[in-house]
Every structure is written in structure tokens, then in C-alpha cells.
Amino acid sequence: MLTKEEVLHVAHLARIEVTDEEIEKYQKDLKILLDEVDKIRSIEDFDDDKMFSPTDNQYDLKRESVIVDKEQILSNVPKKMGNFVEVPVMINE
Amino acid sequence: MSKYLSLSLQEIHELLKNKKITPKDLVMECFDNIEKSNLNAFINVYKDYALSEASKLEELEVDDDLLFGIPIAIKDNIMVKDMKCTCASKMLDNFVSIYDAGCIDEIKRHHMIIVGKTNMDEFAMGSTSETSYYGAPHNPWNYDKVSGGSSGGSAVAVSSGIIPLALGSDTGGSVRQPSSFTGIVGMKPTYGRVSRYGLVAFASSLDQVGVMSRNVYENALLLKAISKEDKRDLTSFETNDDITCLINKPLTNFKVAIPKYFISDIVDKEIRDKILEIKTMLETNHVTVDFVDIKYIDKTAILYQIIAMGEASSNLARFDGIKYGYSYLNPKDLEDLYKKTRRYGFGSEVKRRIMVGSYLLSGENAKIYYNKALQIRDDLSKEFQKVFDNYNLIIGPTTARCAYNLNTNLDDPLKSFMDDILVMHANMGGFPSLSMPVGFNSEHLPIGLQIIGNRMDEKTIYQLASFIEKEIKDDFSEVRNGI
């Protein structure tokens, strides 16, 4: 079972606020799910270095450019200032 | 009110062509159905838009396209310009699409009329549509039963006769499972046949737009209409094959495989018996039906969970209250904006999956889980391909049980995965897979047969499905008149 700290770490990675009760619930739910997916460890080992594409096809080097929509691009923005998108001050920079 | 919409597409087309009716009549009838229905199939409907589109069509000559003027419902995770696209989430309750999905371009090109956006599980995560922010749809066969999911609204809209056709999306069975629960035909095509541009991503490497209809032929027609390489989706490919060409063609030298796992005791006995009945029927018609073993077939749910939740945790990171959608008001700071927006904007199933997905990719876990899952998935696909070397198709039940009561085990984190345990393989391998109704259980709820084909081989699936459809004597249209 994940510790409370581990649940909080995951919640931080996912940027989801969790309450104390929710932490307990996540501990239980995540245990059930992780016990399930952990069964993958029992499947025989594969070549670790070989990477598999999630999809089957290969990128086509002859692919040409296309047009993609750009009208009303700011129409759904919750907070705008002029032509800019506004956010709370970015502290990290 | 007239009942043109219950006619076949060929019959409707004749009426349109001979100017006995107009597209507007169909739209009016459709909205009459919607207004009378209490099944909660739609999240938003667009009557004015639909009527105005219908009027525009009246200026045009009716061409030979059977889809001309036919109303269609679209799952609410597919972008239709100027319509809301909520994904059944509070997060996108106010979100208005500013562009058309690739498949919607094709729907519009075929002069079909979009009437509204259908109910679903929040961000397509679930198997009953009960995780919808707008409440669950009801199964037309029994109001207290689930519709299945996540494309539950689309399934209900078609099965209850509101509309003849609908689009859904299928990441791990989300078209086929509700089709099975509601007694309609649902197809998840080969990965890449239909553009994913404009389909809100759940698990990118598994997602595919699917088609839902009352019968096999109309299903193939709709899929043919939306199959198209889209330069805006690098995983889509060119398709020129006519997937309807084998419909109603005789099954000569036909071989079908049933994986033993599909009729093991994880499946309800009534459903197993029905599949065995189909087997006998096929054999009577000189089709070879063998039981086969497929390696990893019982491990698929594990792979699915890892890949689907891992990718989802990343795909849903973009919902952060900055660019669109719900945004927590007056946050203390940036972190508060992120965390409260996502806390209040997402429902519990979505949050749980994002949490697990984030964990599965964190630190060294990505190697242990995600990369390994991709490797085994590759092997699983090869195992299926080996079967297709010897058999035309694989068949089995779509679901292990029929539609069950609403509010059953809502809190069980594994439930929805277990509901889809027989349909995920097709998503894993990118194979086309169809569900069609083949009978009823003792509660008079539909039983679905699943047909899986090799990649790109939708036409053979439709060939077998059209054959079985003719042989099945049950009537799956009875709830269509109950509106």
C-alpha cells in the first residue's frame, strides 16, 4: 500500500488537491489497482532496451504540411488581458 | 408524428429522392423523439442548427448517397464546431468547440445532420456512463439497467429509436460494450482507419472513433463514410477498400476461431450458451469453428490498465484552468489554480485514473510498467495475428454479462475494467471489432456477439455479421417503438 506521503507525491505530480479522507481512500483504491497491474511483473522478462512504438506505423518522411484551425483561438480562455492569456504570477522563473 | 426514422436508410432515401419527405421532416421527428425520451441520452441538442442545416439541404439535389439528410448523434468527446464539447465533465461544461473533428468533416461532407452530443462516461472513463457529470443514461430495454459505456448515450439514442446512427469512441470497448448492452450494432474499426483529430484523447494509442447503428449494413455505410486518411493525425492511414463489398456474400471456405478464454467461466452461462448456439448454427452452414488458445489473452486487462491510465494521466494534464474550461475562481496562487481546478473540475473516477497513471509513470515505474506493457502488447498482437493466419475471424461474446442495475458497485475501482475484459484485445492490437445482438438473456436483455478481424479487414467482419444477422430470428427493434 502506498504511504500517505506517496499518495501526496502522486497527487502533487497530478496537480490534484486531496483531503485527508481522500488520501485514505486513494490509498485503498490505488492498492487494489496496483495489486492488479503489479501482476505484470510475473510475466516473463523481455529485452529491456528494445523500445516499442505505441502505434504500429512509421513516420512518413514525405508527409506534406496541412492547415489547422486557428480562428477564435482565445474564445475559451477563462482569463485574458488584451491578446494575452493571464495566469497567477509564475514564481518559478 | 410520422415514423420515417424507423424505416431503413434505403427506404428513407427513396422517400427523400422522390420528394415525399424532406430532411426537415426527419429532423423534426428526431427532436420529437428526443423531447419524448426520458433516457438521458443527450447532453446538448441543437435543434435550430439542425433545422437550418436541413433547410440548406432542401436546396440541393438528393444524390445517391444513402446518408444524405440522415440525422446523426455524436458522442460528446468529438469536436463539432460551435457546439459544446463537455466530455460529460464539469471541466468542460462551458467549453465550445472552435473546430470540427476529422470524422465530422466527413459527416458534414456526406450531408448528414448533427442533432446533438450524446451522454457518456466522464472523459470516456467507465463502462456504464454513470461517471457522467450529467447523470447516467438509461437502458431502453429496462429503465433500471445501465446503458453500458462509455458511449452509453449514443447506444441509447440508436437503440431507443431516437436516431438511426451515432458516433462513439472506443478505447477499451466503449462502443461495443454499450452496443451489446442495448442490442445494436457497434464497430470499433482498425486503429488509424478513422481520424482521431478532434476526438478528445483518453489513451492515444488505443482510442478510435466507432460507429453505432441498428443493423450491419448501415453500420458499414457509416464507417465507410468516415474512413479517411487525415493529415492531421499521423497515425491515420489511407483507405480505399470498399468495406461493404462482402456484405451478404456466401461464406465459402470460412474459418472462425473462438478463444477458449472467451467461453471460460468468467462469462455468464446464458451468454456462453448463446455463443455455442451461434457456433452450431455456423457449423450447420459449413463454417469451420475451432477453439483456440491465445497467449497473454488473460493478461490483457493488466496491460490495458497500465497503458490507458498512463497515457490518460498525461493527456488530461492540459486541463488546468488556463486555456479553456473550468477554472477555479480567485486561486491563492498558481499551484492553487492547478490543484483546485483539477480537484473540482474532474469527477472521482477520472481523478483516480489520473492518480494511478501518474504513479505508473513516475520514477523508475515507467520502465517496469509502461514500457513492459508495450512490449507484451506487441507480443499479444503477434499472437492474434497468428490466429488470423489460419482463420478468417475470431468470435466470442462482447461482454461477460448483460446490462446490470444502475448504481451497482459504483465505487469498485476495478469494475469498469472487468466489464471490458473481452473487448480490450482489439484495442491492444489495433484490430477491428464489431458487436452485434444475437439474442436475449432470461431478463430479456440483449446479448452481444463480438467479431474480431485482422487489421484492415472490416469487410470480412461485415460479411460474417450480415450472414448471422439474417439467421438470427430475434427482434431487437421492439424498444424503438417505445418512445
Place this chain on the structure above:
Amino acid sequence: MEYKKTVGIEVHCELKTKEKIFSPSISNYGSIANTNANVIDMAYPGTLPLLNKEVLSFAIKACHVLNLNITKDMHFDRKNYFYPDNPKNFQITQNETPIGTEGYVEIEIDGIKKKIEILEMHIEEDTCKSVHSDKYSLLDYNRAGVPLIEIVTKPCLNSGEEAVKYLEKLRELLLYAGVSDCKIEEGSMRCDTNVSISKTNKLGTKIEVKNIGSISNVGEAINYEAKRQEELLEKGEVLKEETRRFDDKTKTTILMRVKETGNDYRYFPEPDIPFVHLTDAFIEEAINDLKRMPDERRKDYEKAGVLPINIEKIIANKEISDYLENFLDTNLVIASNLLLGDIQSYLNKNSKTINETKLTNKKFHDLVNKLDKKEINNKIFKDILIDIMETDQDIDDILKDKGLNISFDENLLNDIIANVINNNQKIIDDYQNGNPRSAKALMGLIMKEGKGKIDPAMANQKLMEKLNNL
């Protein structure tokens, strides 16, 4: 015993492709906010990344000039982290399979050559541009998705001077490869550096200095940082891994943040972009498109006798150097003097590039050759400079119009004179009878026939010779 500095450098360069890396928005600096942004750049739900093949081609060129091995089978990965300038809250980058590995750039300090080893180069997308007040930040998605290459050296540099040389050389190579304009002030080239000091072979604590505003500041930042660390160590303090920035005014480094242990980026392969196989033909096509690199050009200039100071002036101005590539068969000393001198002054004064003037390749070629053959001198050139740059006339016409140097075609003149003499016996007779106006009449006819192509003085002299010898 002295402390040894160990420095590693990470450089981000924007590739100047026409379109962004994963969307067809145009990629250009200085547009109105959020006008070069489409649904992909804004991470609209339902959108998928595309992949601009021009980016692959540019990255291959960069690999080639930095002597990197090209990874033919490569893919993109998602780097997951939340930040407002990261619209999808994941950045598409290359974690597992950087397009280039194990290369080097050769520098020279005081005549000693050194190879600066490059660990890897990968392709990724740029973030939004953000501006900040104390209450809010504002985002501009125009820059989101502009292609970047990140070039990471091994920790193999040992001084600020080496870092400066390395960056100057890197900048020159990327500029001449035509893949980036490498303008630090516009942010199209960004330098971060890791500095540690140690008295032993074991590396000291690594301290990162980010976003330094000019190449020379990188040198200063490294030297300052090494000195600062040395003073702390001498005081017996223990250094912590941290990120600092260079303050241009005080020429010091300032703490930004202490390094978080284990950034958890949850990398996994990007499922929306199929894996890429770079074919030999594709790689070859990109490399064949490269122009000659500066060192090769330096050799030619040197061989032609261009002064070292002028060689560096030419190389420092890629437009001039590229222009000279068309005239390698002319006198490069003259050609380069023209370009660095009067032509450059003209261009500066009129804020034009060569392409915006009427100076065609043929005109420049003629000009250099005429100066070389001393058919015109420098003074004449100066007199006609404006005409050269601003009219469609070729050099000969300009000279003729100005009467500065009229071409002299002796055969033509002889033919005309013979013709006139043969066809005008009456006037000849007059002349021989002593009528002085007859010679003038003949000259008039000659000039008429010559249609201004002949020099009157020369014609007169020739005519008189002929007449007197009749």
C-alpha cells in the same frame, strides 16, 4: 594546489524552419501576441501533434556540422510537468533517442587546438513566451512549438575562455549550416552552464547558471562562479546543488532555487507520433544542401591573400561570405575589399541587403575584373557606385554614359573608317584639294555610323592617319 574548473554547457537554439515543429503555425519572432497560434499550439482537446520534416532535415544538418552520429531510428518522448508556459503540461522532446550523439567542436586558444566533446543533441519544442508583473503573468503562445535543438557538452571545458570560444564556434557553425539565426538577444540561442571546481579528479558540486544573456557573459559567469565557489570552499563551507542566474549589471551570479531532488518527469514515448526512421536518402539530401562551412572558406580567403583581419570580418558577416561564394574565381582581395568597404557602407547607409539592390552577380563580376585588370580605378568605381547599386544598367553602359571610360574596339573603328573613306570619294577629293572642312564632314559620318560606340579623339587620330596615307 589549485582548484580545477569543470564546465559543461547546454545550448538551446531555435531552428528557423518555416513552420513550427508539431503544428503548421508560422514560426516567427515578433508577431502580435497569440496570432501565430492554432488549436495545436494552444493544446486544444482533441488536437494531435504533427511532425515538420523540415525540422528533421535542419537537425541532421546541425548534427553534420557538429560531427555528431545521427540516430537513424528515433522517436519522441513526453516530458510531463505542469507549468503555464507548457500548454499541454507535457513537452514533446527526445529522451531515449536524441537525434545526435558523440560529436565535437574544435576550438583554438593561443594556437592550441582542443576538441570540445558534445554528449548529445536532441530536438524539442519551445515553450510560450511569458511576461510577468508582481500580480500576474501573461502568456503568448506564438513561441509555443517553435522547434529547438538542445546541444549538451560533456563536462570537458576548463575555463570561461574555453566556453566563450566554444559558443562562438558553435554559433558560427549553426549559422553557416543555415539552421538557426542564433540571436541571443532575441532568445533564439540560450545558454546554460554547469560549473564545479575540485582539487582532485572527483568532480565537485555542480552548480547551474541559467539563461545568460550573451556569449561573453557566459565566460564571466563561469569565472565569477568558480571564484565564488572557491571562496566558499576555502571558508570551509559545503556547496549545495543549485540553480543561479547571471546578473549583467553586477557581473555576479544570484541564487534562483535550490535543486529539487529527483524531478519526476514521467517520460514515456509519445504515442501520437509514429517512430521515425531517417533514411540514407533523406539524410544525404539534407547534408548535400549544406553550404561550405567557415573553416573551408577561411582557407580560400587566406590562399587568395585576404588579410587575416578581413577574413574574420567576412566570416562574421554571413551575408557577405555567402555572397562571395559566387565569385571564388575572381580576385578575392578586391572582391572582399569592395564588400567590406564601399558596398557595405552603401548597404548600411541605405539599410538594405545586397539582394535588395540592383547589384547582380554579373555586375559584381565585371566590376571586380575591371578593377583587377585596371580598366577602371578606385576613383571611377566610387563615382559610379550609386549607379551600380540603383540602376539596371551594366557597368559598361554606366561608364559610357558618364563618359568615364569608353570601350575601345579598334577593329570596329578601322572598319567604319575604311567604309566611310571608300564610299565618299567626293569628300576625299575635296580634302585632297585642300578643303579643311572635308575632314570634319568625314568625322561626322564616322561618328554617325559608330552610333556613339567610338571614342571621337581616337577616331580623329585614326582618320587623319588614313587620309594622310592615301
